[in-house]
Amino acid sequence: MIRTSYVGELLQHKGENVTIAGWVENVKELPNLRFIILRDRTGVAQITVHKKNSPPEMISESEKLNLQDVISVMGTVPEKQIAKIGPELTPQSITVLNKSEVPLPIDITGASDTELDKRLDWRVLDLRNPRNAAIFKIESKVIEGMEEWLRSQGFIQVATPAILGGSSEGGSEVFKLDYYGSPAFLRQDPQLHRQLAIAGGLDKIYDLGPNWRAEISHTPNHLSEHRACAVELGFISDETDTERVEDSMMAHAIGKVVEECKAELELVGAKVEKPSAPFPELRFPEIYDILKEYGKAIPFEEGLNRESEQVLARHVKEKTGHDFFFVNRFPFKEKPFYVMRVDEEPTWARSVDMIYRGLEVSSGGQREHRHGKLMEQVRLKGMNEQEIAWFTDNFKYGVPPHGGFAVGIERTVKQMLGIENVREVSLFPRTPERLKP
DSSP: OOOSSOGGGGGGGTTSEEEEEEEEEEEEEOSSEEEEEEEETTEEEEEEEETTTSOHHHHHHHHTOOTTOEEEEEEEOOSSOOOSSSOEEEEEEEEEEEOOOSSOSSOOSSSSOOOHHHHHHTHHHHTTSHHHHHHHHHHHHHHHHHHHHHHHTTOEEOOOOSEESSOSSOSSOOOEEEETTEEEEEOSOSHHHHHHHHHTTOOEEEEEEEEEOOOOOOSTTOOSEEEEEEEEEESOSSHHHHHHHHHHHHHHHHHHHHHHOHHHHHHHTOOOOOOOSSOOEEETTHHHHHHHHTTOOOOTTOOOOHHHHHHHHHHHHHHHOOSEEEEEOOBGGGSOTTBOEETTEEEEEOEEEEEETTEEEEEEEEBOOOHHHHHHHHHHTTOOTTTTHHHHGGGGSOOOOEEEEEEEHHHHHHHHHTOSOGGGGSSSOOBTTBOOO
């Protein structure tokens, strides 16, 4: 076997023979000893080669090792562990599985700073830095926590299409493609098909997958392709029901990170606490008064910009101590046709954003389920009724009140870990300038 145990399991096998495999992170020389530091995805181990007592072929093999060579080591786990940087292994054989060229094109030790763009050019090597790998272990745990909570509450996972025959959000920020000679688009959000699943009777669902926006944006908060956990539920009273699902899900997911990713959080240098639900809520039009108090007034019926989000986050933190909060009742004129308006105050929509440490990380709210009202809004937004009939015609046949939200995975992890650029928390980010690797 190339490997019988991971490094992180070695201390469970004291006195036993095991085989581990990974990358050579370092080689340290002493007069009678050679220490080979091997890393796999669970941590590092010290391979202690005794130059006088070891088989000649093993000594010879160990002399030829380069940094980042891939090796397999069979040996014994000493009962008494002396190494301080990780578990120790006394080798009986070392097998080189693949050699690495030297020097490496980037420094992966963290001893010197490397520009993010160059790191992303060499993302495979960049991931061998434990701190960078830890980001994606944390990201995985966030998703696991979301799914765990949703499944515990009776939600089922569905897979909605990523190729659409029309824009799901309206506007021009879509990627067009040729679909057997007909125009099609990559989805901006699995919104409409989630609603159709609710109309079909699957009244508690979630979807995990990619979304695309063709924005020529170079901010540290935007990606051309991002992942989201998108949730939809039927038979709601109003949009606040979606808020209670969302804040409970987020509290569980981040709590799971706090409990199960202590080592990874330490590597990243992030201090994270489990948030308490329910999260506070701010509403339009009162938000205009709050912004005015902070000297950041915006015009009536205008939505939020980045500075507004940050000001409101400061306000909520000062008043409540929360890092998360909801913004509700956005101006309808800025929202898509499917959002429900407030019947008694049609200027405002039952539209909800969730903001985390000053950045919007999800959007959602209550959808319009009444066919007559939905068609009014289609016309109000200047849409072609025939082109959207594949969606709206279904609302003639009894659709319950429903709503939901989509949480951006990368943005959430970026804010949680205090990372400056969202590209760093995307495994292989896609941006206006980046399509490889």
